[in-house]
Amino acid sequence: MRSLIRSFMLILISILIIKTMMHHDLIDLQTFKIAFLQNINIVLFVVFLQIFLCFLTVLRYNYIIKIFDISINFLNVTAATFVSNGLGLWLPGSMAFIEVIRVSLMIGAKGQQEFKEQKNMDNDLSVAEVSLRSRLTTASLLDRLVGLWAMLFIGLMTSGYFILKQWFFQNNHSNIFGLLSLFCFIFILIILISVLPFVSQSSFFLKCLYHVERIFLSMFRKGFAHEILKKLFFELNGVFSSIALVGSRMKSLLVPLVYSFICVFIQCFSIYFSGIAIFKNIPFVAILSTVSILNIATLLPLGFAGVGGAQVIAAVCFSFFAVSPQAASSAQLLQTALNLFALSFAALFFIHLSWKQLNFLFKRS
Numbered sequence: 001m002r003s004l005i006r007s008f009m010l011i012l013i014s015i016l017i018i019k020t021m022m023h024h025d026l027i028d029l030q031t032f033k034i035a036f037l038q039n040i041n042i043v044l045f046v047v048f049l050q051i052f053l054c055f056l057t058v059l060r061y062n063y064i065i066k067i068f069d070i071s072i073n074f075l076n077v078t079a080a081t082f083v084s085n086g087l088g089l090w091l092p093g094s095m096a097f098i099e100v101i102r103v104s105l106m107i108g109a110k111g112q113q114e115f116k117e118q119k120n121m122d123n124d125l126s127v128a129e130v131s132l133r134s135r136l137t138t139a140s141l142l143d144r145l146v147g148l149w150a151m152l153f154i155g156l157m158t159s160g161y162f163i164l165k166q167w168f169f170q171n172n173h174s175n176i177f178g179l180l181s182l183f184c185f186i187f188i189l190i191i192l193i194s195v196l197p198f199v200s201q202s203s204f205f206l207k208c209l210y211h212v213e214r215i216f217l218s219m220f221r222k223g224f225a226h227e228i229l230k231k232l233f234f235e236l237n238g239v240f241s242s243i244a245l246v247g248s249r250m251k252s253l254l255v256p257l258v259y260s261f262i263c264v265f266i267q268c269f270s271i272y273f274s275g276i277a278i279f280k281n282i283p284f285v286a287i288l289s290t291v292s293i294l295n296i297a298t299l300l301p302l303g304f305a306g307v308g309g310a311q312v313i314a315a316v317c318f319s320f321f322a323v324s325p326q327a328a329s330s331a332q333l334l335q336t337a338l339n340l341f342a343l344s345f346a347a348l349f350f351i352h353l354s355w356k357q358l359n360f361l362f363k364r365s
Contacts (some may be wrong), residue, residue: 014308018333026315026325031278032334042277046335049270050342053263054085060259061143065106067252068135076109079350086347089340090305099140105354106136145193146253150260151292152190159183159289162321178320186292200244209236267291274338275331282331286321293317294332306336 021027035043058081062074080102088098163179199205213233220226268287271294275282297313298306311329318328 010304010308014304017308017312021311021315021329027311027329027333028278028326029330031280031330032337034279035277035334039277042273043338046270046273046277046338047342049266049273050339051346053266053270054082054343054346056259056263056266057081057143057147060146060256060263061139063255063259064143064146065136065139067142068139070106070132070135070139072106072109076353077106079353080105080109082343082350083347083354085343086345089343099137099144103133103136103140107132108354143256145196146256147260147263148292148295149190149193150257151264151295152186152193154261154264155186155289155292156183156190158285159186162285162289182289182293182317182320189292189296197244197250200240206240209233209240264288264291270339271331271335274335275327278327278330278334280324280327280331282318282323282327283321286318286323289321290314290317305340307333310336 018027022029055078058078061081062077065072065077084098084102084105088101159179159182163176163183166176166179213229216229216233217226220229268284268291271287271291272282272284294310294314294317297310311333314332315325315329319325
C-alpha cells in the first residue's frame with residue numbers, strides 16, 4: 001500500500017514537471033509525433049541500441065559474478081537482467097528495485113541449479129543463500145559502480161577538454177562557472193568511487209563502522225528497529241568485505257571496465273540519435289560530459305520511471321554547453337520513453353524463465 005501511494009505521488013510529480021516544462025516551452029511533445037512519422041527508422045535504431053546496451057550489461061554482470069565465485073547459467077543471468085530492468089524501471093526508486101529484483105531472480109536461478117545437483121539441501125541451502133545473497137548484492141553494486149565510474153571518467157575528460165577549449169582557445173567565459181561546477185562534481189564522485197575498495201580494507205574504517213553499529217544497536221535494543229538495523233549492518237559488513245576482496249583483485253575489473261566504456265558510448269549515441277529523430281542536433285561531446293549526471297538523476301525521487309526530474313537536470317546541464325533546454329529535455333525524454341518500451345518488450349521474451357525462478361523462491365520461503 002505504501003509503495004502504491006509513493007508511485008501515485010511520483011506519477012503526479014512527473015505530470016506536474018512535464019506540464020510546467022511544456023508551459024515554459026522547455027519540452028515540445030509535438031516533436032515526438034514528427035519523430036515517429038518522419039524518422040521512424042532512427043526511432044527503431046534507438047530501440048535497438050537500448051536492447052543491445054542491456055545485453056552488454058549482461059556480459060559485464062556475468063563476468064563480475066564470476067569474480068565472486070558465483071556460477072549461474074548465462075541464460076538465467078540474461079533473463080534476470082532483462083526482466084529486472086523491464087519491471088524495475090516502472091517502479092519508484094527504479095534503480096534500487098531493479099537490483100532487488102535481479103538479486104532475487106539470481107538467487108532463484110542458483111537455487112534451482114543446486115536443487116538439481118543436490119538430493120538433500122534443506123540443511124545447507126539456507127546458510128548458502130545468506131552468503132549468496134551477500135555476494136550477489138555486492139556484485140550488483142560493483143556492476144553499477146564500474147558502469148558509473150566509466151561514465152564519470154569519460155565525463156571528466158570531455159568536460160575538462162571543453163573547459164580548456166573555451167578558456168584558452170575560444171576565449172569564451174560565459175558558461176565557465178557551470179562547466180567548472182560540473183567538472184568538480186564529477187571529479188569528487190570519481191574519487192569517492194575509486195578509493196572505495198581501498199577504504200574497505202582499512203582497519204580504521206572497519207573499526208569506525210563497528211562503533212557506529214554498536215551505537216545504533218544500543219539506541220534501539222529491542223523490537224523491529226533493532227532487527228532492521230542488525231540486518232542492515234550485517235549486509236553492510238558483507239558488502240564491504242566483498243569490495244575489499246575486489247580491491248585485491250583490481251586487474252579482474254579490466255574486462256568489466258571495457259564493457260562499461262562501450263556501454264557509455266552506446267548510451268550517448270542513443271541520446272544523440274534521439275535528438276536527431278526530433279530534429280535537434282546535440283553536440284556529442286556535451287552528451288559524453290553529462291551522461292553520468294543524467295544517470296545519477298534517475299536515482300533521485302524526482303519523478304516516475306525517469307520522467308520529470310531527469311528532463312529538468314538535462315535542461316540545466318546541457319545549457320552549460322550552449323544547448324537549448326528544449327532540445328536537451330525533449331531528446332532525453334524521448335530516449336527515456338524508448339528505453340522503457342525497448343526493455344519492457346525485451347523482458348517479455350525471458351519472463352517464463354524468471355517466473356520459474358520466482359516460483360522456486362516462493363516454495364522455499
